[in-house]
Amino acid sequence: EILPVAAISAGIVDGQALLDLDYAEDSTAxxxxxxxxxxxxxxxxxxxxxxxxxxxxxxxxxxxxxARKGIDELFTFWAQ
Incomplete structure (x- = not known):
């Protein structure tokens, strides 16, 4: 079975869960x-x-x- 896949990063920064961290967030996560x-x-x-x-x-x-929400948004965007 061949299925489409997508990936995304997430992290905890200052106690908050964040999606798709930028460099500043990632370096302090x-x-x-x-x-x-x-x-x-x-x-x-x-x-x-x-x-x-x-x-x-x-x-x-x-x-x-x-991550699930972010990946769902990616698939929705790609389907347009």
């Missing part, structure tokens, strides 16, 4: 993550790194929700 999904919403890959102290499962969940 507490957590840095990458998410890859198929067009039908299945995960292909997730990768998260704590940049200092370990992070909570809730932080991963907040980033995953943002």
């Amino acid at each position: 507490e957590v840095d993550a990458n998410f890859v999904m198929t067009g039908d919403g299945r995960w292909v890959e997730t990768q998260c790194t704590a940049e200092g102290k370990p992070f909570r499962p809730e932080d991963f969940g907040r980033m995953a929700v943002l």
Whole structure:
């Protein structure tokens, strides 16, 4: 089965979950993550790194929700 895929970055900066971090945000992130999904919403890959102290499962969940929304927007944009 061949499916379209998209990827996006997310992170935790100053306790806030952010999507598609720029350089300034990425360089100060507490957590840095990458998410890859198929067009039908299945995960292909997730990768998260704590940049200092370990992070909570809730932080991963907040980033995953943002990543899903961002990837959905990418697929919607590409379909236009």
